[in-house]
Amino acid sequence: MQNPPAHPTCRLAALVTLLLLSAMTPPAHAAASAAPPPKKAPAPAKPNQHVLHYVTINKRRYLYLREIAAFYGFHYQYHRMDKNVTLTSPQKEKIVFTFQSQLFTIKGITASLSYPVQRYRDDLMLETTDFQEFLDPIVRTAIIPRRTIRSVMIDPGHGGTDQGATAAKGKVEEKALNLQIATRIGNLLRQRGYIVHYTRTKDTAVTLPARSAAAAKLKPDLFISVHCNSHADPKINGIELFIANPAGVPSYGTTTIGKDCPSVKFNTTNALWAFLMQSSLINATKATDRGVKRKQFAVVRETPTPAMLIEFGFLSNAAERKKLQDAKYQAKLAAAVADGVDSIAKLLQPPSKAPPARGTPAARAPARRPPGNIPLPPKPPASPASRKP
Ligand SMILES: [Zn+2]
Numbered sequence: 001m002q003n004p005p006a007h008p009t010c011r012l013a014a015l016v017t018l019l020l021l022s023a024m025t026p027p028a029h030a031a032a033s034a035a036p037p038p039k040k041a042p043a044p045a046k047p048n049q050h051v052l053h054y055v056t057i058n059k060r061r062y063l064y065l066r067e068i069a070a071f072y073g074f075h076y077q078y079h080r081m082d083k084n085v086t087l088t089s090p091q092k093e094k095i096v097f098t099f100q101s102q103l104f105t106i107k108g109i110t111a112s113l114s115y116p117v118q119r120y121r122d123d124l125m126l127e128t129t130d131f132q133e134f135l136d137p138i139v140r141t142a143i144i145p146r147r148t149i150r151s152v153m154i155d156p157g158h159g160g161t162d163q164g165a166t167a168a169k170g171k172v173e174e175k176a177l178n179l180q181i182a183t184r185i186g187n188l189l190r191q192r193g194y195i196v197h198y199t200r201t202k203d204t205a206v207t208l209p210a211r212s213a214a215a216a217k218l219k220p221d222l223f224i225s226v227h228c229n230s231h232a233d234p235k236i237n238g239i240e241l242f243i244a245n246p247a248g249v250p251s252y253g254t255t256t257i258g259k260d261c262p263s264v265k266f267n268t269t270n271a272l273w274a275f276l277m278q279s280s281l282i283n284a285t286k287a288t289d290r291g292v293k294r295k296q297f298a299v300v301r302e303t304p305t306p307a308m309l310i311e312f313g314f315l316s317n318a319a320e321r322k323k324l325q326d327a328k329y330q331a332k333l334a335a336a337v338a339d340g341v342d343s344i345a346k347l348l349q350p351p352s353k354a355p356p357a358r359g360t361p362a363a364r365a366p367a368r369r370p371p372g373n374i375p376l377p378p379k380p381p382a383s384p385a386s387r388k389p
Contacts, residue, residue, distance in 0.1 A: 086226075097117045113130045238314070
């Protein structure tokens with residue numbers, strides 16, 4: 001067990017003003033640090049009504065998971081024997097945190113926090129940036145700025161003299177598989193009405209800065225870097241997905257602190273999109289879920305748009321390598337990615353600009369997602385051609 005913090009604080013302070021929330025607060029106007037400040041000051045919360053307090057542990061601010069559960073209107077259960085906490089939504093969707101672990105699961109999908117969950121007295125605690133930039137945008141999608149998603153840039157990793165990972169005595173090269181999978185994704189997205197750009201369409205070398213520069217120039221609405229993985233242990237397999245970590249917190253698996261960079265403007269969008277994408281991939285393939293991770297890889301860090309890097313599987317694992325080479329499996333991966341793009345496009349769709357006719361239900365009560373509703377991974381559309389641009 002950790003030593004108790006030297007100078008714990010538990011007070012209503014500046015942060016709490018930021019997090020002064022009640023169940024009635026419109027989602028778009030609450031807590032998110034990355035969201036623009038509300039135009040009007042929110043109505044003052046009633047005392048003790050879902051206020052989030054923090055304590056300082058190892059110089060970081062941590063929030064009580066018990067209070068986060070109350071804030072969302074979720075059921076809170078602390079399993080002392082297993083050292084974990086389960087937050088359960090009214091729709092019975094679960095989020096599980098474990099003491100001293102950076103891994104948590106949300107609706108069965110694994111994701112990695114910047115800081116391990118801590119204990120304070122008889123409570124498990126979540127670090128504030130992990131709450132604001134990771135958990136909260138997944139749970140309360142309404143805090144994410146709306147935007148229309150029309151174009152996607154696909155970035156097949158490696159190429160030319162850079163083969164990427166290799167396997168089967170050099171006969172299988174990552175660069176070729178990346179291009180095959182990327183082309184399938186691009187074709188499918190075009191069929192569904194998106195504008196698709198590529199950083200390469202041939203077996204050519206493209207530098208990392210050139211990839212980000214292409215994104216800066218063409219300004220796609222989303223950026224997806226396509227890779228396959230490799231590991232010294234041939235048993236390791238599964239899909240993992242990277243988005244940039246926020247500035248000021250460590251990159252996954254390192255002590256390197258994230259920089260302020262073009263990607264950090266999209267932390268909340270990236271968090272939700274990564275969750276939806278990983279859900280889509282794992283549900284479609286039943287591959288091992290290696291989780292959503294946050295690391296400032298160059299292409300996701302320097303790309304001025306929501307960006308992710310997907311590792312579709314391990315070439316070092318014979319069974320997974322065989323699948324990655326299989327046209328049907330590649331098509332399955334591509335469909336899952338296209339569904340992951342569709343789902344974020346749908347969630348972020350701005351409200352229609354045409355005002356609804358007076359007196360219609362839409363005019364009286366604008367639709368708003370209630371807090372505490374974890375988005376379900378979308379079902380694939382009935383017909384790919386039916387998607388509007
Ligand atoms: Zn690679």
